[in-house]
Amino acid sequence: VCKYWLRGLCMKGEEQCEYLHEYDLSKMPKCAHYRLYGVCNSTNCIYSHDKVESERCNWYDRGFCRKGLTCSKKHVKQVACQLYLTGFCPRGPSCPNGQ
Known part of the structure; x- marks a missing residue:
């Protein structure tokens, strides 16, 4: 899809441009x-x-x-374990917030 056309x-123009001049969500960049x-x-x-x-x-x-x-890879924000940050988490490695 032509970013200028959007x-x-x-x-x-549509005839000379090498990109699509039509809004089709399935053809839009991610x-x-x-x-x-x-x-x-x-x-919007x-x-x-x-x-x-x-x-x-x-x-x-x-x-x-x-x-x-x-x-191209996913950036996942981790929530730090507040107990671990204060010094000790009783859940250890099984803590869902990581160590």
């Missing part, structure tokens, strides 16, 4: 924010929000992914 700015975080807060986002299961990004899980929103 904004009403394509100068080539929303990067939705793909990575599973949510998109934009009320034009991108596809299909549930695509992607594998987790090992770099993000280690603390930093230099690709950011362009990363």
